[in-house]
Amino acid sequence: MASNSLFGPIDPATDAGYEAAPPRMGFFTDTSVCIGCKACEVACKEWNLVPDDGFNLLGQSYDNTGGLSANSWRHVAFIEQPARAHTTMPAAPQSNVAAARTDVRTGTEPGIGPAVDALAAAGTAGPEFLGMPMSDLPGRSGDGERTDFRWLMMSNVCKHCTHAGCLDVCPTGSLFRTEFGTVVVQEDICNGCGYCIPACPYGVIDRRQDDGRAWKCTLCYDRLGDGLTPACAKACPTESIQFGELDVLRERADARLATLQEQGETTARLYGEDQGDGVGGDGAFFLLLDEPEVYGLPPDPEVATKYLPDMWKRAGLAALGMVASAVVAFAGRRR
């Protein structure tokens, strides 16, 4: 085993034995532009033929999925929070005409530019009626003072860890590292031992009840092989989910973070980007607007296997203790 195989920065595909592996691919999920449409959840289910997760009303804002599970490989979290009125939004344009003339970029470079719908812009002069029980879009009227309420939304997914606990402990070799550096379950190998499930520091992978095997996001391994974008990223209308080479994504995320902080979003932070963290960095990382635990993420995850050499040592000592005890028990002349 090479150094850093259990812990620290490393290129996982090369470490797994691939020669001339393609660049590591991953997701950057920028939660600051997520609108909570759940297109990613739906697209994932459609493409991967993932069964439903029950039809529940959870009373958790707009989240009726609950969390990632064997049957939900993308999960959109909704968090309602009280006042954070420390920032003001740039006053929003008063109409689509104005919108068409201003050039305020709101997403991650090189994300989608501001929408210019020429037809609609030509046809309207004032705020348009959207068929909703309000006459205007939030923040569009007034001087852009923020309300005392904010809504955080975040599309969660398997992190495709550099040091993946699930993969380390799988006793059948069902979980494997792909040439893209992602982590995938082989459904024809998995025997449902369930060990991967408590081993994941993020609580992602799960055993499917009626099927007995472990399931999770594959980062659309089948699509990647054909040079396609994973279904969720393809479906995301705001480019909150960005797919690409991990190195490129990391640069993009740094730039986006700088922009947000400039705009006064001091709570913005990257999560899972740091290769020095407890899992050697995530293949799918995030930009968050609050502490990770608010989104149901562990604040400082660590792969348990980091301590495995130590654990085997302790077990070895205990085993010696057992032998010694047995020797002591039988030592001496028979009485």
Place this chain on the structure above:
Amino acid sequence: MSPRGGDRPMVPRAQFRSYYGRPIVRPAPWREDVAAYLFAGGLAAGSALLAAGGQLTGRPAMRRAGRAGAMAGTLASTYFLINDLGRPQRFYHMLRVFKPTSPMSVGTWVLSAFGAAAGAAAVAEAAPMLPRRGTLGLARRVLPPVGSAAGYAAAGLAPALATYTAVLLADTATPSWHVAYPELPFVFAGSALASGAGVGLIAGPETPAKRMAVLGGGLELLGMHQIETGKGVLSEPYHQGRAGRLLRTGRALTLAGMAGAALGGRSRVVSALSGLSLLTASALMRFGIFEAGMHSARDPKYTVLPQRDRLENP
């Protein structure tokens, strides 16, 4: 479902934040088969050591009891291991790789090798029942030495069998198991010795079994004490609810068994009762530890607080 009552999270507030009180790490999907598996494996390992000792020092009754215990433990643990798989008919997929990073893979191989040895040793006990002549007569002469070799082989593997399960639990993100990784192997080693001693004490009040009971029980109690008191908030699950009750009863029974072994003299009845007490204690300990870990995974508090602490006081 998440631990929610009505629309209010049931976790203590203010000290940490969470997503609607939902768990962060996922509890193992294992049923209590796995706790039973831990006990049966320990029983097999302790019994194999007892059998080898009896064999070496010329105590046939102890050897027989030990071999029987090892065999029964192996059969039971194999059953529990397979029964808890999501796809039991694919059990043999465990044997397509050997992965040192997977304690379950290592353990499956250890259990397989141990099972073969313990099985051979147990079968060899049947030798005196075979006829003296013919092919079976040959077997009657060959079996005892084969059984001896197998018995020693099983004893050689026993310490690995008894302790790898501790690594299996600790090598997870389950907070109260993982944090206990330095002590857990000692607890399991002690518990295995105590249950092996239990088998020996049931067979008769012999000194080695008594010593093994005291040493094993002591190791188990010391280790458990560390885990129950030295892990800050992560010690909590070992005291609360069902886990707490199981562990407290287990401790009392271990103490009783140790006392009976140490002070019981030549009484067969006291010896057998001590043995039973130790066996029950070992089982209760495993179920208690299993349950404590599961509880620590279900409550996000045990994931968030220690990690926050690590971030804020590096």
